[in-house]
Amino acid sequence: MLQFTLKRFALAALILVVAVTIMFLMIRAVPGDPVSIMLGPRATPELKARLIAEMALDQSIPKQLLLYFGGLLRGDLGVDVFSGREVTTIVFEQLPHTLKLIFSAITWSAILGIALGCFAAAHPNTWIDRVAATVSVSFIAAPAFVVALLSLLIFAVQLQWFPAIGVGEGFWDTAWHLVLPSLAIGLSWVGYIARLVRASMLEVMGESHIRTARAFGLSERRIIGIYALRIAILPVVTVIGVGMGFLLSSAVFTEIVFARPGLGKLVIDSITTRNYPIVMGAVLVSTGLFVISTALADLINALLDPRARTNA
Amino acid sequence: MTEKLLEIDDLSVDYETARGDLKALRNITFDVNKSEIVGIVGESGCGKSTLISAILRLIAPNTRFRSGEVRFKGEDLLTASERKIRDLRGDDISIVFQDPMQTHNPVISIGQQMVDIQHRSKANKAEKRATAAKMLGAVGIPDPEARLSQFPHEFSGGMRQRIAIAMALMSEPDLLIADEPTTALDATLEVQIIERLKDLQRDFGCAILFISHHLGVIAELCDRVVVMYAGAVVESGTVREIFHHPKHPYTRRLIECDPGHIKERARVLPTIPGEVPDLANLPTGCIFRDRCDQAFERCAEVPPLTRLSDGQNAACWLNHAEEPA
Ligand SMILES: Nc1ncnc2c1ncn2[C@@H]1O[C@H](COP(=O)(O)OP(=O)(O)O)[C@@H](O)[C@H]1O
Ligand code: SF4
Ligand SMILES: [Mg+2]
Numbered sequence: 001m002l003q004f005t006l007k008r009f010a011l012a013a014l015i016l017v018v019a020v021t022i023m024f025l026m027i028r029a030v031p032g033d034p035v036s037i038m039l040g041p042r043a044t045p046e047l048k049a050r051l052i053a054e055m056a057l058d059q060s061i062p063k064q065l066l067l068y069f070g071g072l073l074r075g076d077l078g079v080d081v082f083s084g085r086e087v088t089t090i091v092f093e094q095l096p097h098t099l100k101l102i103f104s105a106i107t108w109s110a111i112l113g114i115a116l117g118c119f120a121a122a123h124p125n126t127w128i129d130r131v132a133a134t135v136s137v138s139f140i141a142a143p144a145f146v147v148a149l150l151s152l153l154i155f156a157v158q159l160q161w162f163p164a165i166g167v168g169e170g171f172w173d174t175a176w177h178l179v180l181p182s183l184a185i186g187l188s189w190v191g192y193i194a195r196l197v198r199a200s201m202l203e204v205m206g207e208s209h210i211r212t213a214r215a216f217g218l219s220e221r222r223i224i225g226i227y228a229l230r231i232a233i234l235p236v237v238t239v240i241g242v243g244m245g246f247l248l249s250s251a252v253f254t255e256i257v258f259a260r261p262g263l264g265k266l267v268i269d270s271i272t273t274r275n276y277p278i279v280m281g282a283v284l285v286s287t288g289l290f291v292i293s294t295a296l297a298d299l300i301n302a303l304l305d306p307r308a309r310t311n312a
Numbered sequence: 313m314t315e316k317l318l319e320i321d322d323l324s325v326d327y328e329t330a331r332g333d334l335k336a337l338r339n340i341t342f343d344v345n346k347s348e349i350v351g352i353v354g355e356s357g358c359g360k361s362t363l364i365s366a367i368l369r370l371i372a373p374n375t376r377f378r379s380g381e382v383r384f385k386g387e388d389l390l391t392a393s394e395r396k397i398r399d400l401r402g403d404d405i406s407i408v409f410q411d412p413m414q415t416h417n418p419v420i421s422i423g424q425q426m427v428d429i430q431h432r433s434k435a436n437k438a439e440k441r442a443t444a445a446k447m448l449g450a451v452g453i454p455d456p457e458a459r460l461s462q463f464p465h466e467f468s469g470g471m472r473q474r475i476a477i478a479m480a481l482m483s484e485p486d487l488l489i490a491d492e493p494t495t496a497l498d499a500t501l502e503v504q505i506i507e508r509l510k511d512l513q514r515d516f517g518c519a520i521l522f523i524s525h526h527l528g529v530i531a532e533l534c535d536r537v538v539v540m541y542a543g544a545v546v547e548s549g550t551v552r553e554i555f556h557h558p559k560h561p562y563t564r565r566l567i568e569c570d571p572g573h574i575k576e577r578a579r580v581l582p583t584i585p586g587e588v589p590d591l592a593n594l595p596t597g598c599i600f601r602d603r604c605d606q607a608f609e610r611c612a613e614v615p616p617l618t619r620l621s622d623g624q625n626a627a628c629w630l631n632h633a634e635e636p637a
Pocket of ligand 1: 327328329334336354355356357358359360361362363372374591
């Protein structure tokens with residue numbers, strides 16, 4: 001298990017290095033002189049020269065990349081071009097808001113999706129199954145930003161049940177502010193997870209060991225809830241791990257619609273101003289988040305599946 | 313008078329398939345008495361597994377019962393409530409399924425699975441684990457306490473089969489059904505398992521319904537034999553009668569090809585010329601007619617399973633020779 005964990009995290013680190021490199025090169029491929037855009041009309045040749053030197057833009061691309069990784073190893077992601085504050089400070093200020101949003105969304109949608117999927121699988125091809133299927137598919141079809149806008153209009157503006165903007169303070173207020181954004185990005189996941197769990201459950205329910213469990217008179221609840229679900233959940237864990245990437249991108253929209261601070265808003269704001277160090281920092285952290293969550297999914301799978309533990 | 317434990321009476325089962333109804337079992341009739349070991353023998357695909365899964369209604373979703381009864385201690389299981397059936401499962405009747413590699417839950421430890429199946433017992437968890445370890449020891453798994461925390465994939469096929477037998481015997485059932493429990497094993501292990509089953513039968517006094525496509529094993533273990541061919545019983549009787557005086561040409565061919573010694577086994581079942589009929593599209597007349605070298609005019613009609621001498625039944629017109637057609 002230890003060896004498996006180490007291997008998995010080595011792989012995660014490698015993915016991160018590749019991702020950062022690609023991002024770094026892509027940013028440099030964006031047309032337009034970043035320094036002029038950043039400085040705007042204020043640009044004077046001296047100012048430009050200083051900025052170029054600060055950001056090492058006069059160096060060759062490989063050199064710049066090396067410098068960046070060098071900084072990265074020291075935990076230094078550079079400074080904000082405008083405010084001069086540390087990028088790490090800015091990014092880690094925003095990160096918790098996004099994390100709360102993503103984890104609340106994934107938690108409620110996973111619980112509901114798994115329950116719905118199991119329920120459908122327990123009554124295959126009945127009206128229950130068909131209702132569950134219709135609900136799931138319409139949830140999947142609902143894009144996050146539409147749900148965000150609609151829920152904002154209905155529950156915040158019309159009914160005024162929930163706050164429309166901001167993140168709130170203190171536990172309950174924060175939770176209260178999370179409801180609508182979390183609903184917006186989690187809803188399609190409920191449907192998606194439910195479909196996945198249903199398919200995976202039905203497959204497992206057809207396996208011989210389930211017949212064995214039945215042959216010993218175990219209750220259907222125990223069979224579905226433990227004997228089948230423990231196996232059917234494995235692909236779902238992987239999908240949720242990979243899904244963190246998608247969740248991050250829907251979080252971008254949602255943060256803008258609900259005017260929530262967070263990584264998404266930070267990235268959009270800094271791309272428009274060509275604030276490279278911030279963009280890189282935010283992207284690095286979100287990629288890291290994605291890489292960590294897939295690695296974590298694999299580790300959870302290994303914990304749940306003794307076969308994966310020994311084969312790895 | 314022997315006491316009847318299980319009576320299979322005129323059981324017919326179809327599988328609904330895209331090609332139409334596959335007539336997997338047709339008018340199956342035989343009994344298992346208390347503490348008796350009955351063997352079912354027949355080529356692959358003749359419906360042995362279908363038969364045993366029908367007994368406890370552990371059936372595939374496309375299974376359809378067409379006729380007959382399966383009575384256990386006099387009560388029909390096919391019409392019994394789901395509740396009643398569940399009470400019997402793993403308590404009065406236990407099953408060892410065919411494929412030992414697929415029979416256990418891959419992500420739950422063997423110990424946990426063995427504790428879970430004792431759900432009817434009032435004992436605490438430690439006592440249940442102790443019972444489980446004792447059972448594993450009884451089927452010859454070395455160091456049973458330590459192995460309880462292991463997972464199925466950490467055991468060999470032979471061990472998994474023995475674990476399945478241990479699990480089935482844990483509740484001291486009245487009837488143990490074992491579906492080809494030795495097919496996946498090598499010959500030495502097979503002998504061991506057979507010996508173990510005999511011991512266990514003696515110790516617990518349970519009846520055993522033992523399915524195999526290997527006659528030698530049946531001869532070694534069983535009191536009576538049911539010979540199946542293409543979804544029907546073609547002959548049944550005591551081991552002695554069937555092996556010494558087979559009354560059906562199919563049984564005769566089986567015995568010719570497989571001399572009935574457990575140690576010099578034919579790994580694959582005797583090859584008899586011709587093909588097994590398509591169960592979705594049954595031929596008329598005797599089911600064995602295409603492959604029977606003694607077929608005659610009368611075989612165009614289906615021969616009934618008829619009681620011949622004491623306890624022996626056969627479905628072949630050759631045994632009716634003196635009667636008028
Ligand atoms: N669920 C099913 N649907 C359709 N046909 C099946 C199904 N299960 C088994 N069969 C068919 O029924 C016949 C009997 O199978 P089975 O009972 O497994 O035989 P055996 O155990 O003697 O090898 C075979 O022709 C097999 O292909
Ligand atoms: S009834 Fe006829 S075809 Fe069938 S086994 Fe007997 S002799 Fe052969
Ligand atoms: Mg079989």
